[in-house]
Amino acid sequence: MNYWGPNLARNFARLDGSSLSWCCDLDEAVLDRHRSAYPATGFTTRMDDLLEDPGTDAVVIATSVPTHAALAKRALEAGKHVFVEKPLALRAADAREVAAIAQDRGLICMVDHLLVYHPGLQKVKQIIDDGLLGEVFYLYGNRQNLGIVRADENALWSLGPHDISVMLWLVGERPTEVSASGESYLQNGVEDVVFGRIRFPSGVLGHLHLSWLDPHKMRKMTVIGRDKMVVFDDMETERKVTLYDKGPVPRTETYGEYIQVRSGDIHIPKVPGVEPLKVVCQEFTQAVRTGTPPLADGRAGTVVVEVLEAMTESLRSAGAPIALTSPEDAR
Ligand SMILES: NC(=O)c1ccc[n+]([C@@H]2O[C@H](COP(=O)([O-])OP(=O)(O)OC[C@H]3O[C@@H](n4cnc5c(N)ncnc54)[C@H](O)[C@@H]3O)[C@@H](O)[C@H]2O)c1
Numbered sequence: 001m002n003y004w005g006p007n008l009a010r011n012f013a014r015l016d017g018s019s020l021s022w023c024c025d026l027d028e029a030v031l032d033r034h035r036s037a038y039p040a041t042g043f044t045t046r047m048d049d050l051l052e053d054p055g056t057d058a059v060v061i062a063t064s065v066p067t068h069a070a071l072a073k074r075a076l077e078a079g080k081h082v083f084v085e086k087p088l089a090l091r092a093a094d095a096r097e098v099a100a101i102a103q104d105r106g107l108i109c110m111v112d113h114l115l116v117y118h119p120g121l122q123k124v125k126q127i128i129d130d131g132l133l134g135e136v137f138y139l140y141g142n143r144q145n146l147g148i149v150r151a152d153e154n155a156l157w158s159l160g161p162h163d164i165s166v167m168l169w170l171v172g173e174r175p176t177e178v179s180a181s182g183e184s185y186l187q188n189g190v191e192d193v194v195f196g197r198i199r200f201p202s203g204v205l206g207h208l209h210l211s212w213l214d215p216h217k218m219r220k221m222t223v224i225g226r227d228k229m230v231v232f233d234d235m236e237t238e239r240k241v242t243l244y245d246k247g248p249v250p251r252t253e254t255y256g257e258y259i260q261v262r263s264g265d266i267h268i269p270k271v272p273g274v275e276p277l278k279v280v281c282q283e284f285t286q287a288v289r290t291g292t293p294p295l296a297d298g299r300a301g302t303v304v305v306e307v308l309e310a311m312t313e314s315l316r317s318a319g320a321p322i323a324l325t326s327p328e329d330a331r
Contacts, residue, residue, distance in 0.1 A: 001023050001024075001025040001030050001031060001033075001034055001062075002025070002027070002030050004062050004085065005023075005025070005060075005062035005063075006034060007277055008060050008062055008083075008112075008277070008281070009023060009034065009038070009060075011275075011277055011278050011280075011281040012060065012281050012285075013038060013041075015278075015281055015282060015285055017285050017286075017289065018281070018285045019040075020038055020041045021041060021042060021050075021053065021055060021056050022041060022042045022043070022044060022049060022050045022053065022056060023038065023041055023042070023043050023044075024043075024044050024045065024046070024047055024049070024050055025045065026045055027045075028045060031043045031044075031045070047059075047071065047074065047075075050075075050080075051074065051075065051078035051080065052078075056080065057080065057081060057288055058080055058081035058082065058083065058108070058284070058288050059071075059075040059080045059081070059082050059083070060082075060083040061075070061082060061083065061084045061085060062085045062112075063085075064152065065085075065087060065090060065152070065153055065157065066090055066152070068084050068085065068087070068088060068089055068090075069088070069089035069090070069091075069094035069095065069097070069098055072084050072088070072089075072098045072109065073097065073098055073101060076098070076101045076102055076105060076107055076109070077101065079105070079107070080107070081102075081107050081108040081109070081284075081287075081288045082098075082102070082107070082108070082109050082110070083110045083111075083112065083284045084098070084109070084110070084111050084112065084301070085111075085112045086111055086112050086113055086114075086161040086162070086165070086301070086304070087111075087157065087161045087301070087304060087305050087308060088109075088111045088298065088301035088302060088304070088305055089305050090157075090305075091305070091309065092302065092305045092306040092309045094305075095298070095301060095302040095305040095306075096302050098298055098302075099297070099298025099299050099301065099302050100298075102298050103298070106291070108284070108287045108288050108291070108293065108294065108297075109297060109298035109301070110280075110283070110284045110287060110294045110296055110297060110298075110301075111165075111296045111297070111298070111300065111301030111304070112277075112280060112296070113161065113162070113165035113166075113169075113296040113300065113301065113304065114162075114276045114277055114279075114280045115162050115163075115165065115166045115276065116165055116166060116169045116295055116296055117276050117279040117280045117283060117295070117296075118232075118234070118276040118279075119240075119271050119272045119273075119274050119276070119279075120232050120234065120240035120241050120271045121166055121170075121221065121232055123232075123240075123241045123269055123271055124170065124221065124223065124230050124232050124241060125169065125170055127228075127230050127241075127243060127269075128170060128223065128225075128230075132225075132227070132228055132230075132243065133223060133224075133225025133226070133227055133228045133229065133230060134225045134226035134227030134228065134247075135225060135226040135227075136171070136204055136223060136224070136225050137204070137205075137224045137225060137226065138204060138205040138206065138207070138223075138224050139167060139170065139171070139204070139205075139206050139207075139221065139222060139223040139224065140206065140207040140208070140209070140221075140222050141162075141163030141166065141167065141206075141207070141208050141209070141220065141221045141222075142209050142216075142218040142219070142220040142221075142222075143159045143160075143162060143163055143208070143209070143210050143211075143218065143219060144209060144210070144211045144212075144214035144216050144217065144218045145211075145212055145214060145216075145217045145218070146212065146213065146214060146215060146217075147212045147217075148212060149186055149187070149192070149212055149213075150190070150212075151187060151190060153190075154182070154184075154190045154191040154192075154194065155182065155191055155192055155193060155194045155210040155211055155212055156180060156182065156191060156194040156196065156210060156308060156311055156312065156315065157308060157312075158212075159210040159211075159212070160194070160196065160208060160210050160308060160311070161304050161308065163208050163210070163221065164196075164198070164208070164304050164307050164308065165296065165300070165301075165304050166221055167198060167206040167208075167221075168300070168303055168304065168307070169295070169300070170221075170223065171200050171202075171204050171206070173200040173201055173202060173204070174200075174201070174303060174324070175198045175199060175200055175201075175206075175303075175307060175324050176199055176200065176201050176323065176324055177198075177199040177321050177322065177323050177324060178196065178197060178198050178199070178307055178310045178311050178314060178321070178322055178324060179196070179197045179311070179314040179319050179320065179321045179322060180194055180195065180196040180197070180311035180312070180314045180315045180319065181194070181195055181314070181315065181318070181319035182194035182195065182315055185213060186213065191315065192211060192212055192213040193209075193210070193211040193213055193214070194208070194210045194211070194311075194315070195207070195208065195209055195210075196208035196210065196311050198307065199321075217235060218235065219233070219234035219235055220232065220233050220234070220235075225247070226247060226248075227245075227247050228243055228244060228245050228246065228247060229243075229244045229246055229247070230242070230243050230244070231244070238268075239268050240271045241268065241269055241271055242266060242267070242268055243266070243267040243268075243269065244266055245262070245263075245264030245265045245266070245267070246261070246262060246263050246264065247261070247262055248260070248261055248262070249261065249262050280296075283295070283296075306324060307324065310322040310323075310324050
């Protein structure tokens, strides 16, 4: 309930079909800041109060990342549905275990990969799936800022889950290989800037630039297709998505050695101005009510952690490519 948790509390408290029965934090001072906003809600430092309450169906976990998997397991083992902040876990094995417990017990496990619920990125996904870009060649994400410098996680783990979850969903394939390189300028051993690469089986290449040491505040995803190109820019208010009718034209004898470039209309589709976190909270509530797994379920959250883990291995091995194998591949 410190920095991000209050955003979740606000959304779940306001949503039709859900009520905020408890707020839990180990720190009483943090809880004290929110008591007056939710007079009908119980405030506690004991997670067991939530788990032992038969009237509580689901637990939302927005604690520090190293605690995610253990707290999610406790909640699931107590029979509660869980919503877990990104990333689902620090290790792929733990993420798999959380997802498996949820599946075995018929409970919902959702990860807050909120950008896959962003109306702008939903539009980008629709543009790709409708074939407007033609064959997708590559995509890249920019997540830069002179922003919060975290000591307990690097730029890859703090910022990367957003772009990785979006790329996996947009491409719709399980990556085969990743690599990453980065540098720690401000704190020893904590990378402030990371460049990541994701290779998909169809040949699509994804690239990430993640940094909290940068003059630009950028929240962008660019997808390049054979026929058109699309840009999602979350820093824009009116122009979240721009579709460029630009691309190379196949070489013709008439123009000798030149490859022509076609530059046509620029289209700005309308994108509804909805808070993505509200959509995320609605999807979780709906999933709990209907039993239908959400888009960002435990399985999707696990693949994101697998990519993060393999990129970390690459970071520690001077950017060497790391094959992404799943436990199924190893059998
Ligand atoms: N989806 C997003 O865009 C987004 C943005 C920011 C943060 N986050 C995520 O939200 C989570 C929290 O981030 P933050 O910046 O709010 O961190 P924070 O350190 O400000 O707050 C974490 C809070 O959790 C409490 N806590 C830790 N262990 C606990 C436990 N076992 N039981 C109860 N409370 C416990 C701490 O006392 C603290 O108040 C992280 O997972 C982070 O990745 C997501």
